[in-house]
Amino acid sequence: MNGPDVLPAGDHPGGTATAAAGPSAPAATPAGRPALLARLRQRRERLAQLPPPVVEGRLTRIVGLTLEAVGCVAPIGAHCRVVSPGHGGPVEAEVVGFAEDRVFLMPAGDIHGLAPYARVVPSGGGSRVPLGDGLLGRVLDGNGRMLDGWPAPLDVRPQPLAGRRLHPLERRPIREPLDVGVRAINALLTVGRGQRLGLFAGTGVGKSVLLGMMARYTAADVIVVGLIGERGREVKEFIEHNLGPQGLARSAVIAAPADCSPLMRLQGAAYATTVAEYFRDQGKQVLLIMDSLTRYAMAQREIALAIGEPPVTRGYPPSVFARLPALVERAGNGPEGGGSITAFYTVLAEGDDQQDPIADSARAILDGHIVLSRNLADQGHYPAIDIEQSISRAMHNLVKSQHFDMVRRFKQLFSRYQRSRDLIAVGAYHAGSDPVLDQAVAMYPRLEAFLQQRIEESEAYETAVEKLHMLFGASP
Numbered sequence: 001m002n003g004p005d006v007l008p009a010g011d012h013p014g015g016t017a018t019a020a021a022g023p024s025a026p027a028a029t030p031a032g033r034p035a036l037l038a039r040l041r042q043r044r045e046r047l048a049q050l051p052p053p054v055v056e057g058r059l060t061r062i063v064g065l066t067l068e069a070v071g072c073v074a075p076i077g078a079h080c081r082v083v084s085p086g087h088g089g090p091v092e093a094e095v096v097g098f099a100e101d102r103v104f105l106m107p108a109g110d111i112h113g114l115a116p117y118a119r120v121v122p123s124g125g126g127s128r129v130p131l132g133d134g135l136l137g138r139v140l141d142g143n144g145r146m147l148d149g150w151p152a153p154l155d156v157r158p159q160p161l162a163g164r165r166l167h168p169l170e171r172r173p174i175r176e177p178l179d180v181g182v183r184a185i186n187a188l189l190t191v192g193r194g195q196r197l198g199l200f201a202g203t204g205v206g207k208s209v210l211l212g213m214m215a216r217y218t219a220a221d222v223i224v225v226g227l228i229g230e231r232g233r234e235v236k237e238f239i240e241h242n243l244g245p246q247g248l249a250r251s252a253v254i255a256a257p258a259d260c261s262p263l264m265r266l267q268g269a270a271y272a273t274t275v276a277e278y279f280r281d282q283g284k285q286v287l288l289i290m291d292s293l294t295r296y297a298m299a300q301r302e303i304a305l306a307i308g309e310p311p312v313t314r315g316y317p318p319s320v321f322a323r324l325p326a327l328v329e330r331a332g333n334g335p336e337g338g339g340s341i342t343a344f345y346t347v348l349a350e351g352d353d354q355q356d357p358i359a360d361s362a363r364a365i366l367d368g369h370i371v372l373s374r375n376l377a378d379q380g381h382y383p384a385i386d387i388e389q390s391i392s393r394a395m396h397n398l399v400k401s402q403h404f405d406m407v408r409r410f411k412q413l414f415s416r417y418q419r420s421r422d423l424i425a426v427g428a429y430h431a432g433s434d435p436v437l438d439q440a441v442a443m444y445p446r447l448e449a450f451l452q453q454r455i456e457e458s459e460a461y462e463t464a465v466e467k468l469h470m471l472f473g474a475s476p
Contacts, residue, residue: 057103057120059084065261066306067093067105069120077126077162080105084118092143093120094127094263097307104307106263108143129271131278132156135252136222139239142256142268161270163277163330172333174367174394178342179461181217182210184385184451186464188407189370189392190399193285194333194340197392198293198362200347201372201384207346208234209455210372210383211289212242214344215251217458220287221339222279223251226272229265229295232257258295265299273330280339288331288341294348297324297358313357324358325365368392381452388415403465406472413440414447446471 057072059082067082074080074095081090082105091114093105105120129144134153138146146152174192185191201207208230215223225243227235235255243251252275256268269290276288290296300320301311309317331343347362347369363369368391376384388411396404417440423429424441431438450471453459 051124054122054124056122059114059116059118059120060102062111062114064306065107065111065302067107067111067114067120069103069105070101072103072120072122074103074122079123079125079127081121081123082107082111082114082118083121084113084115086113086115088113090121096263096303106261106303106306108261108263108267127161127267128158129161129274130156131159131275135275137249137251139235139253139255140271142254142260142264142266142271144271147255159274159278161267161274163270163274165329166332166334170335172336172338172340174333174397177398177461179217179219180214181458181460182213182383183453183459183464183467184383184387185370186459186461187450187468188387188410189368189385189390190395190461191342191368191392192394192398193342195367195392195394196328196331196343196345198345198347198366198369199372200349200359200363200369202349202374205372205374205377206382206384207372208238208242208291211291211344211346212238213383213455213458215243215287215289216247218287218342219285220342221250221284222276223247223287223289224272224276224279225251225253226269226288226290227253227255227257228269228272228290228292229256229258229260229299230291232259262299262302265295266303269296269327273327276341276343277330280334280341283337283339285339286341288343290343290345292346292348293324293328293362294346294358296327316357320358321361324361328362328365367394381448382455383451383453385451387411387451388418399465403468406468409472410447410468412436413443416440417444417447443471 055071055073057069059067060070061068069080072080076095076097078095080093080095082093083090091111092108094108095103096106097104103120130152132153132155134155138150138153139148141147172194174194176193178191178193178195180186180191191197199207199210215225223243225238227238235253235257239248239253243253254268254272254275256265260268272288272290276286279286297316297320300323301316304317304319305311305315309319311317328343328345331341333340345362345366347359349356349359371386371389372384373386374384376386395407399407413436416437417424420429420437420440429437431441450467
């Protein structure tokens with residue numbers, strides 16, 4: 001019988017079993033600590049590579065188009081999926097603001113059927129859109145989904161929607177004139193490759209038709225068209241009537257009509273600019289047409305007012321005037337030896353008011369503006385370009401001094417006749433009293449004919465300049 005003090009040899013603290021267990025546990029000895037530390041370091045590195053845990057939230061409030069969620073952890077610009085049992089499918093939304101523990105989201109789709117306390121699941125990262133040469137000849141929406149009914153191209157890959165900001169000193173100066181196929185613009189408002197111009201007009205004056213002429217006749221490798229916030233029927237009309245099959249083959253059309261959500265309209269404008277940047281980085285000459293910049297600003301206004309940002313100028317909050325230059329500055333020339341983006345932005349002047357806040361802000365950040373006059377349009381004058389109010393800020397670097405002097409002479413005579421039109425009409429003006437006006441009266445029919453052009457007619461840059469020289473009897 002073994003007493004309590006009698007233990008087996010293997011169980012005694014000083015027995016052979018304890019001594020033998022020492023080599024099998026390297027962590028218990030100083031020699032085994034480096035191996036343990038190495039394993040712990042490997043585990044830590046693996047844990048660092050794992051994605052952070054997704055913190056879901058719950059939908060608590062819907063005010064207008066703004067969704068409010070609590071418990072969700074997501075940065076500004078992140079995408080989320082709102083999953084509701086009573087809804088057909090998840091609704092894509094983007095984080096546009098937050099206040100304390102509340103996160104504000106703007107949906108990209110239909111929110112009809114969403115129920116309280118629906119799950120809000122962050123999907124991680126910002127917006128990613130397809131980019132590639134396969135976008136040529138295709139029509140897409142603001143999210144990169146195909147609208148033309150054809151399968152998605154294979155040679156595209158998802159890329160971030162946010163573009164890369166170019167350093168101002170890396171941009172190539174505007175040196176080369178660009179042929180846009182419109183006589184009045186080529187000769188009197190010469191556009192340079194990489195220039196950004198605004199097309200200012202009220203509704204129904206002919207902005208879209210003039211843009212269509214530029215899209216067909218401009219000498220560019222790639223055309224990117226952004227139809228933002230316009231009528232839905234204009235999308236198909238612009239593709240079929242303005243671009244045509246040949247123009248569409250070298251074009252990528254991004255459509256976000258007026259019935260889309262404001263977030264989709266914002267993404268549509270950004271996506272069109274991103275596509276243009278992609279082709280510019282490949283060394284191509286890109287023509288970017290965006291119709292319109294005003295609808296882009298209105299979409300941002302809708303989002304900003306919905307989340308509580310105060311208005312400052314005619315109902316527009318400050319974020320609108322911050323977004324406009326951020327979008328426009330992405331266009332233009334790239335570095336030396338690279339491609340370029342020549343951009344035309346339409347600006348809707350409400351009530352033909354050229355001092356509209358958006359029009360005034362756009363005029364300050366663009367490299368020139370072309371104003372379309374309703375009076376000229378009512379007279380059947382097409383294109384209805386008001387040559388007196390229009391200007392190309394880069395023209396003096398593109399044309400010769402003789403050409404520039406003739407442009408100034410043209411505007412002088414045209415303006416003098418317009419100011420004296422009433423006197424001439426009632427017979428109050430007598431020839432000989434003003435030599436400049438006499439010349440303006442004699443040349444006005446030719447000046448007016450020079451400014452007009454048929455829609456199906458294209459005039460090359462060299463031909464337009466030659467006709468301008470012939471108008472004043474000078475040799476080119």
